[in-house]
Amino acid sequence: MVNISEKISSLRKAHNLTQEALGEAVGVSPQAVSKWEKGDSLPDISVIPDICRTFGISADALLGSEGNSKEMAYAMELHGILLLGVIASASLFDPDSRKGLKEFSSLMNTNPDKLRKFVEK
Numbered sequence: 001m002v003n004i005s006e007k008i009s010s011l012r013k014a015h016n017l018t019q020e021a022l023g024e025a026v027g028v029s030p031q032a033v034s035k036w037e038k039g040d041s042l043p044d045i046s047v048i049p050d051i052c053r054t055f056g057i058s059a060d061a062l063l064g065s066e067g068n069s070k071e072m073a074y075a076m077e078l079h080g081i082l083l084l085g086v087i088a089s090a091s092l093f094d095p096d097s098r099k100g101l102k103e104f105s106s107l108m109n110t111n112p113d114k115l116r117k118f119v120e121k
Contacts, residue, residue, distance in 0.1 A: 003039070004062065011062075022051075025050070
């Protein structure tokens with residue numbers, strides 16, 4: 001898997017941009033771009049949309065999560081199991097959380113988007 005440092009460097013070169021030009025396009029110094037490409041630091045989250053627009057890619061493509069659906073599904077399932085354990089533990093102490101446990105349990109076998117929305121509540 002390509003890390004974000006390698007991704008930014010290869011995209012910049014593919015678009016024939018200097019570090020200075022990329023920095024200017026996204027509002028950072030050329031030194032910041034250099035640090036990203038060397039892996040010394042990561043772009044601030046507020047700069048990610050600008051980087052993506054500059055290269056015409058999605059944040060998923062930049063961050064390397066695009067195309068990893070099997071790994072993502074597995075991670076969501078593990079995350080769900082952990083959350084189920086937390087909710088189950090809480091329900092021992094709080095009767096109101098039993099409703100959440102039932103709702104969460106039913107979502108475990110449905111659409112991942114519905115599960116994600118429930119988890120983000």
